[in-house]
Amino acid sequence: MTHAKDPFFRIEHDLLGDREIPADAYWGIHTLRAVENFPISGQTLQTAPELVIALAAIKQAAALANHELGLLGKERVDAIVAACREIRAGSLHDQFVVDLIQGGAGTSTNMNANEVIANRALEILKKSRGDYSCLHPNEHVNLGQSTNDVYPTALKVAALTAIKRLLGAMASLRCAFDAKALEFADVLKMGRTQLQDAVPMTLGQEFGTYALMLAEDESRLSEASLLLLEINLGGTAIGTGICTHPDYAECVRRQLAEITGLEVATAPNLIEATQDCGSFVQLSGVLKRVAVKLSKTCNDLRLLSSGPRAGFNEINLPAKQAGSSIMPGKVNPVIPEVVNQVAYEVIGNDLTITMAAEAGQLQLNAFEPIIFYSLNRSLVHLTAACRTLENNCIVGITANRDHLRYIVENSIGVVTALNTHLGYEVATQIAMEAHSTGRGVYDLVLEKKLMSVDQLERVLLPENLIGIKTATRDAEKFVHSASMN
Incomplete structure (x- = not known):
């Protein structure tokens, strides 16, 4: 109910006693206590809109289920559902003010949702916020529910x-x-x-x-x-x-x-x-x-x-x-x-x-x-x-x-392709000499008459080393497949 001496506040009650709540707030006493108790991250529920929307969807589903089972009257259900739909559409998110990090296994989050939905539903019913004798956060919005589910x-x-x-x-x-x-x-x-x-x-x-x-x-x-x-x-x-x-x-x-x-x-x-x-x-x-x-x-x-x-x-x-x-x-x-x-x-x-x-x-x-x-x-x-x-x-x-190709053509790494032609030991010796002298693998192999020019060019042609045509086709297939998926 509204505070008799101050129209800007209403009085709400819980098991710990009475508290003043701003008259224009959709949240209530449970939310107030949570705000006071958990000034932790500065990130409130409204900063996670997916969670606010999810809570509203659950409360809407619960109200409809309880009505279907004969446990909640149509007038209350319609008001709760209307409030939930508004929240799911983006309204009243600024009223979800509890810190995301909180004690109580999420009870404060659940009660923040219950209170906002209840007070908006009361407005829809042409009642005052906080008039919980008509529609209650726990008894009606939270009917058949626990924070734990x-x-x-x-x-x-x-x-x-x-x-x-x-x-x-x-x-x-x-x-x-x-x-x-x-x-x-x-x-x-x-x-x-x-x-x-x-x-x-x-x-x-x-x-x-x-x-x-x-x-x-x-x-x-x-x-x-x-x-x-x-x-x-x-x-x-x-x-x-x-x-x-x-x-x-x-x-x-x-x-x-x-x-x-x-x-x-x-x-x-x-x-x-x-x-x-x-x-x-x-x-x-x-x-x-x-x-x-x-x-x-x-x-x-x-x-x-x-x-x-x-x-x-x-x-x-x-x-x-x-x-x-x-x-x-x-x-x-x-x-x-x-x-x-x-x-x-x-x-x-x-x-x-x-x-x-x-x-x-x-x-x-x-x-x-x-x-x-x-x-x-x-x-x-x-x-x-x-x-x-x-x-x-x-x-x-x-x-x-150009820089990339130059590195390939002058790299000692191409000696790996010679393994099957010269054997691992000989190829290793070529690699070590190329590294120590700064000379190219190509020149050393020819100088030592280990392979002919034609043989060496076929083996060490970079395009042949990686199968460039196949690689290009594979890339095209990969992109096509991804676009289809």
Whole structure:
């Protein structure tokens, strides 16, 4: 009710007593206490809109299920559903003010949602905010629910939305690498192992590998997302379904699937599902895999573009900004560098998630807030990293073709092709002499009359060493296949 002495506040009550709530706030006393108790990250629920939308979808599904089962009257249901639809469309997100990192296993998040939905529903019913005798956050909005089934279900629904966005960014980045693989299909270069000259390849083959690495991780991420479709909604407190209608779990699952378009399935054992965070651990592990491979790719890009005079200087990254406050003309690989840093964060987040999942006790894991906080950061930042790597780096890369060919033609690494003709021992001696004298492999072989000119030219022709026509066709097939998928 409204404060008799101050029209700018209303009084709300909980088990700890009375508190003044701003009259224009949609949140209530439980949210207020959480805001006071958890000034941790500064990142509130509204900074994770997928989670807010997921919570609204669950509350809408619950209201419809309870009405279908005869437990909630039409007037209240219509108001709750209308409020949830508004939130799902983007309204009132600024009222979700609880910090993402919180104690209580997510109870504060659940109550923030209950209070905002209840007070907006009261407005729709032409009632005052805080008039919970007409429509109550717990008794009506939270009917048939517990934080312990609402919160993990909301985390999964939110994560699935974020995964879809990340998969789109990864696919787009893969296509950018594919395009470069085709563009560079005829560009000869030396491959390297352990940073030492190995054997010739094409720059297209190198970039095609980066594309394939991403494609593999897209598949792994899609597989991990399937685990999130299993939910424990309907299990309430510990998975026994206490305080729910016998048909509620299936009914609310069906409603949630219809609202979200997700093929969610009720876990076969809700007690197990309520305490188990395995799907989050699995997802985090895949995100770490994505991060590790992206970071390795960025390491390569920084090496290949190093110089321009005292480094590899094989490719040119787009110049995005001045690189030094003291060294004129210096341009740094800032885009790969920022992706590296995102990768380090994701790897750290994985450890946090692992520890939080392991720390769960008995029938509930109380640490799901930090699990979501870490997962959400990994998903959001990886998505942004893929986008900036594609748009601000990959699409603008050029190759130093003449320099690359010169390195191939003068490399000791081509001696590997002589193994089958001269034997490993003789080829090793040629390589060592070429290295110590600075002379070319070609000249030494001819001088020692180990092969004829015609034989040597056929064997050491760089195009023959890598099967350039085949490599080009393979690159074209790879890009075509990726575009079809």
